Amino acid sequence: xxxxxxxxxxxxxxxxxxxxxxxxxxxxxxxxxxxxxxxxxxxxxxxxxxxxxxxxxxxxxxxxxxxxxxxxxxxxxxxxxxxxxxxxxxxxxxxxxxxxxxxxxxxxxxxxxxxxxxxxxxxxxxxxxxxxxxxxxxxxxxxxxxxxxxxxxxxxxxxxxxxxxxxxxxxxxxxxxxxxxxxxxxxxxxxxxxxxxxxxxxxxxxxxxxxxxxxxxxxxxxxxxxxxxxxxxxxxxxxxxxxxxxxxxxxxxxxxxxxxxxxxxxxxxxxxxxxxxxxxxxxxxxxxxxxxxxxxxxxxxxxxxxxxxxxxxxxxxxxxxxxxxxxxxxxxxxxxxxxxxxxxxxxxxxxxxxxxxxxxxxxxxxxxxxxxxxxxxxxxxxxxxxxxxxxxxxxxxxxxxxxxxxxxxxxxxxxxxxx
Amino acid sequence: xxxxxxxxxxxxxxxxxxxxxxxxxxxxxxxxxxxxxxxxxxxxxxxxxxxxxxxxxxxxxxxxxxxxxxxxxxxxxxxxxxxxxxxxxxxxxxxxxxxxxxxxxxxxxxxxxxxxxxxxxxxxxxxxxxxxxxxxxxxxxxxxxxxxxxxxxxxxxxxxxxxxxxxxxxxxxxxxxxxxxxxxxxxxxxxxxxxxxxxxxxxxxxxxxxxxxxxxxxxxxxxxxxxxxxxxxxxxxxxxxxxxxxxxxxxxxxxxxxxxxxxxxxxxxxxxxxxxxxxxxxxxxxxxxxxxxxxxxxxxxxxxxxxxxxxxxxxxxxxxxxxxxxxxxxxxxxxxxxxxxxxxxxxxxxxxxxxxxxxxxxxxxxxxxxxxxxxxxxxxxxxxxxxxxxxxxxxxxxxxxxxxxxxxxxxxxxxxxxx
Numbered sequence: 001x002x003x004x005x006x007x008x009x010x011x012x013x014x015x016x017x018x019x020x021x022x023x024x025x026x027x028x029x030x031x032x033x034x035x036x037x038x039x040x041x042x043x044x045x046x047x048x049x050x051x052x053x054x055x056x057x058x059x060x061x062x063x064x065x066x067x068x069x070x071x072x073x074x075x076x077x078x079x080x081x082x083x084x085x086x087x088x089x090x091x092x093x094x095x096x097x098x099x100x101x102x103x104x105x106x107x108x109x110x111x112x113x114x115x116x117x118x119x120x121x122x123x124x125x126x127x128x129x130x131x132x133x134x135x136x137x138x139x140x141x142x143x144x145x146x147x148x149x150x151x152x153x154x155x156x157x158x159x160x161x162x163x164x165x166x167x168x169x170x171x172x173x174x175x176x177x178x179x180x181x182x183x184x185x186x187x188x189x190x191x192x193x194x195x196x197x198x199x200x201x202x203x204x205x206x207x208x209x210x211x212x213x214x215x216x217x218x219x220x221x222x223x224x225x226x227x228x229x230x231x232x233x234x235x236x237x238x239x240x241x242x243x244x245x246x247x248x249x250x251x252x253x254x255x256x257x258x259x260x261x262x263x264x265x266x267x268x269x270x271x272x273x274x275x276x277x278x279x280x281x282x283x284x285x286x287x288x289x290x291x292x293x294x295x296x297x298x299x300x301x302x303x304x305x306x307x308x309x310x311x312x313x314x315x316x317x318x319x320x321x322x323x324x325x326x327x328x329x330x331x332x333x334x335x336x337x338x339x340x341x342x343x344x345x346x347x348x349x350x351x352x353x354x355x356x357x358x359x360x361x362x363x364x365x366x367x368x369x370x371x372x373x374x375x376x377x378x379x380x381x382x383x384x385x386x387x388x389x390x391x392x393x394x395x396x397x398x399x400x401x402x403x404x405x406x407x408x409x410x411x412x413x414x415x416x417x418x419x
Numbered sequence: 420x421x422x423x424x425x426x427x428x429x430x431x432x433x434x435x436x437x438x439x440x441x442x443x444x445x446x447x448x449x450x451x452x453x454x455x456x457x458x459x460x461x462x463x464x465x466x467x468x469x470x471x472x473x474x475x476x477x478x479x480x481x482x483x484x485x486x487x488x489x490x491x492x493x494x495x496x497x498x499x500x501x502x503x504x505x506x507x508x509x510x511x512x513x514x515x516x517x518x519x520x521x522x523x524x525x526x527x528x529x530x531x532x533x534x535x536x537x538x539x540x541x542x543x544x545x546x547x548x549x550x551x552x553x554x555x556x557x558x559x560x561x562x563x564x565x566x567x568x569x570x571x572x573x574x575x576x577x578x579x580x581x582x583x584x585x586x587x588x589x590x591x592x593x594x595x596x597x598x599x600x601x602x603x604x605x606x607x608x609x610x611x612x613x614x615x616x617x618x619x620x621x622x623x624x625x626x627x628x629x630x631x632x633x634x635x636x637x638x639x640x641x642x643x644x645x646x647x648x649x650x651x652x653x654x655x656x657x658x659x660x661x662x663x664x665x666x667x668x669x670x671x672x673x674x675x676x677x678x679x680x681x682x683x684x685x686x687x688x689x690x691x692x693x694x695x696x697x698x699x700x701x702x703x704x705x706x707x708x709x710x711x712x713x714x715x716x717x718x719x720x721x722x723x724x725x726x727x728x729x730x731x732x733x734x735x736x737x738x739x740x741x742x743x744x745x746x747x748x749x750x751x752x753x754x755x756x757x758x759x760x761x762x763x764x765x766x767x768x769x770x771x772x773x774x775x776x777x778x779x780x781x782x783x784x785x786x787x788x789x790x791x792x793x794x795x796x797x798x799x800x801x802x803x804x805x806x807x808x809x810x811x812x813x814x815x816x817x818x819x820x821x822x823x824x825x826x827x828x829x830x831x832x833x834x835x836x837x838x
Contacts, residue, residue, distance in 0.1 A: 060508035064515035067717055072502075075510050079501035082474075083494055089479035089797065091494050093676045093722065096483035096800055129548040129678065130699060133713035137697035169695060252714055257512045259548065259678040259716035276588060278556035280549060281700075294552035295671055297678035298486055299718060303512065378508065381515055 060378035061403035065394040067252040074306045109305030126286040135248040136163040140170035150174035152199040157208025184211040186348040190220040199224040207233040210385040212358030237322035254397040260300035329354040360390030479797035480822035484813040486671040493725045528724030545705040554667040555582040559589035561692045569593035571618040576627025603630040605767040609639040618643040626652040629804040631777030656741035673816040679719035748773040779809030
C-alpha cells in the first residue's frame, strides 16, 4: 500500500519517532533520478534531497479521528505546486476564485467527486464552509422550517444528538430511536424505529466517530427523505445516492482537509427552502452559483480534488477502497476478539465501524499506559474521546495498512507483556 | 522589498511569462549552501534545486482582488513543512484540531493577530468560516434581531449594498448615506450622514474593492456601535480598535487564504445575541470555545499566523506596512494623474484606496488591449470588475513594490505607444 514501512526508531526531541525504511517505496524515493510517475499525470517526480528524507523520516502514524492522515501523494503534490501552479505562475493559495485556473480546479473536483460517489441527475452536489456543525442547522433551516410535521432523528451516538439539538431550534424534532440507554453501542433494527406520521425527513449519522458504530445499510424510513451525516465515512465505501434525500460530509476524515463540506441534495427538496433564509444558508444559493456564490475555500477544494483522484486512480475507486478499509479494520477487531477479554470493543460486533475502532483495556490505568507506549512508538492520537474513554484508533482511507499492522503488533506485544 | 526583480521574459505554454532574476535575493537563492535565516526562526534554509528555481521563474505578478498574492516567505515555509511539522511528524493538513501542535498554532495566531491589531481587554477576537458574506448575515442576526431600532448602513460601494440586503432579512435597515447616485466614486462627509434615531449599529465598508474607495478615518456616528467590513484593508494599516463595536475581515486579501474570517467584537455587544440563534451563528459560541467549537479551518489558521509573523517581523508592523502600501499606491496614482487624461481614476482623489487602484483608459477597446498586453508581461488579473469596467490593480500587502513598478512602467510605455 503506502510506501512507508516501519524499520527502526530513534529518540528525537524527547520522544521516540520511527524512521521510515525505503522498502516498498516507489523508485523516486530510492534514487536521485526523477522518473515520471504516469499515475500522477505530471512530468517529473520529486528529487530525493536530505530535507525530503528528513521530512519523511519524521512522519508518524496518525490515528487522529479528524483532521486525519492524508495520502502522501497528495501532500507531495501540494508541496510541489506550493510556489506556483504549473503553467499558471501563481500558488493555489493565491489564485483568484474567478480565474481560469480555479475554474478548472473547481470543475474537476466537482466532476471527480460526482463520478466517484455516483451523483446522478436527481441530485445536486455543492461544496460549503462551516463543517458538519453548520449543517446541523442548515438542514432543518432548509428542510424543516415551515414544514407541517416533525424531523425524525435516529440517534446512534454523540453527533446525531448534536444534530437533533440544533434541529429543535427550527421546528419539531421526533426521536425515532435513541441508543442512549445502551450507551450507543449498537444500531436499531428496522422494527425498533418509530417514525412520526409524516416526517420532514429522517436523519441518521452513518458513522459515529466517538462510539465507533457504523450503518452498513440504510434503515427503512418509508417515504421520508433520508438525511445522512456522512462526515466520517464519506468516500470510504460505495453508497447508493438514490436512497438519500440529503447527504452532508465534512472533508477532514477521508476526503481532505478541514474547511470544506460536501452536500448532496435531491433536487426536489430544494423546493422546501423559504425565501426568508439568509442567502449563504440557503442551499439554492450554492446550487445556483455552482458552489461559488462568494469566495470558496480554494485550497480545501484543491485538496479534495487531489484526494478524489487518489481514491480513483491509486486506490481503484470506492469498492476497492472499502475492501481495503474492511481488511484494515479486521486486523484490529480480530486482535480484540482473540484477546480473551484483555481488549474489549465498545460497539456490538454487528455494528462495528470500519473507520473508528473503539475499545478499552481492563482498567483506566492500563488504557493510559497503552496510549503512552503507543505514542513512544510513533502510533499517535489513540486516546478515546473523553465522553467514552478507552482507546480509539481512527483508520480512515489514507491510513496505510502498515500503520494498522504496527498497531496490531503493538497490541499483541502489550497483551503479552501485561498478562 | 521582495526578492524578485523582473529581468527577462520567455514564451511558455502560449503565454509570455517573466523569469525572475536573482538580483536582490536573500543569499539562499544564490548558492546551494543552506544558511540559517534568523528572521524566520527556523533551522536550515531552502536548498536551491532546479525544481525550486523552476517554480520561482514561473511566478508572475498577481494583481487579483482576492484571493491575492502572499509573501513568498509564507509560501516557502508552508511548502517546507508540508510533509511534517518539525517535531510533530504530521503535516499541518493532517493534525487534529485538539492536538498540542494545533493548540500552539491557534494560540500563536490569535496572540499574534491581537498584538498586531491592538485588540485590548474590551474586545474579543474569533476566527470563523464562511467569509465576509456569512458575516453580512451574522452581524444582524446577533446585533439587530429583536433590537428596537434600525441598523444604519453607510453605502459606499457594492459590498456595503450586499451587507445591507442581508440585514433587511433580520430587521429594519436605514440607509444613512448612499453613494449610488455618484456611482460610488466618493465617501460622504460627516455632514451628509443621516443616522436613524437610535441605531442598532452603523455599518461601513472600510475599503470597497470594486470601486476603489477607502475610509482613511472613521465617520462620526455618535453613540452607535461602529461595525466595519474590513475585509480588504485588514492588516494593511493601523486601526484604533477602541472606535469599533465590531470588525470583520475575511483573510484572503492581506491576511492569508480564503476559508477563515476574523471577527473582533466589543464584549458588551455579545449581550445582544439571542438564545434562539443557531449555535454556529452565535458569536458567543465562538468566543466561549476560543474559536474552536468545532473543527476550525486548520490550514487557513496556520497561514494567517505565518502572515501575521511576516507583517510584524519582516515588514515591521502595521505602521510600516501602511507606509509601504501608501508608497506603492502613489506610484500608480501619480502615473494616472500625470497622464493628461489618458488614464482616469474612478474614485475621487481624496477617497482613493491604497489597496485597489481603479482606472480606465479612453475607450473600452483600449482597456482590453491594456489588459491583454499586461498579461503578456506577467502582470495578471488587471481587468476591472464587470459592474464597473476598466482596470483594477489590487496591490495588497504582499504585492512587492517591484510588481507595482513593473505595472507603472508598463502604463507609461503603453501611453507613449498609444498617444
